[in-house]
Amino acid sequence: MTLQNRTLQNSLDTGRAEDWLLDLAQRHRLSPTQRQIVQRMLGLFPDVAFLSTIEIAERAGVSQPTVTRLATALGFAGFPEFRAALREVVLSGRAGAAPDRHSAVDLEVGNLAGLKRTLDSERMTSAVRLLAATAPLGVVGLRASAALADYFGYFARRVLPAVSVHTDASCLDDAVLGLRHQGATALLAFAMPRYPAATVAAIRLARQLGMATVVVADSPLAPFAADADVLLVAPVGTGLLFDSHAAGVVLAISLLDAVAATDPQRTQQRLEAHEALVGRWML
Structure with missing residues (x-):
């Protein structure tokens, strides 16, 4: 420049x-x-x-x-x-x-401010409804999106009864098919640039199998936007050598918080059971 x-x-x-x-x-x-x-x-x-x-x-x-x-x-x-x-x-x-x-921090502040529109939108409400209703809940994220999928899944396992995270492209189709056979009605996919072809294929396969697709991406103009039943936008920060996903992390944990809130009694019971085990692995 x-x-x-x-x-x-x-x-x-x-x-x-x-x-x-x-x-x-x-x-x-x-x-x-x-x-x-x-x-x-x-x-x-x-x-x-x-x-x-x-x-x-x-x-x-x-x-x-x-x-x-x-x-x-x-x-x-x-x-x-x-x-x-x-x-x-x-x-x-x-x-x-x-x-x-226009430093990296300021750009992320702008992304987080824009994220408010997504969190308050009808799309967010629809996503929560779909994800709260499915068991098991499958979470997909490949390459750069794998960290977001693992982050969501790590905490989701504490409050939801059946969560499986899939970050390996080689067996993704089998994983989606297996989820459907187990009764899953929706799939959550994180798809940040550069968009892995296997992620897009998994989203399309899920819809072919009759599952709803909730997709977290960086732009409403993502080339696979039409394949998402609900598209939630979390802009990425582009001010550094590699994209930063601060908005994606906030959206992921906000989405989980809203899903957990649909059954507060179950959430409380599972959190208490988890806390009872903390002493086994915390110093």
Whole structure:
């Protein structure tokens, strides 16, 4: 990133512009490739408002005409009109922010603030209802998402009667089929970028077998969004060498808290039984 771009990055509050683009994309019917472009653009703010179609195409891994068609799909006469609107939104977010506004911590604070909308949404209510009703509860997470799946599963086993976590792609199909045979009616999947193909295949298999799918992902424009009965969005932090999943952790534990609250008596009994064993493994 050039010094000029760093100066621009520090002088603009891009959260409003990102929300504008995301809302615009959700209000139009986009192809999977077009959703991919929008998702890539969301990670390029504020520079994306000043890039050419060729530059955006190169960074999104698509052709230049595909980027041009995205502009018309979003309701603009052409790319120049779309870029002008994008620039206006970006520049209107100029603020006297501190120079470190876009540090990794500040970006995560923004992600957590945006997470409130998900936690208070009808989607969250639907997810809780589906997960509270299934036994066993299968949890899927591969590669970067394995830690989130293990985190949820570790605590879920303390308050729910039957929880199984699956982080091995080689036997994931068998695991989903086994869950269905055991009576599972829903599957929880964590799918953070880069999205493992096996995770998407497991989500689709679960639906084919008649199970509801609750998916935690980083964007409502994820290419497999249509395969989720309930999609819960936990944005990732992109300010460091690797993505950070602070919002995903908060969403995971909030989801479990809400599921446990659907049967408070059972939750209390199981927690008390767990506490009785703490002395066996705590110093």
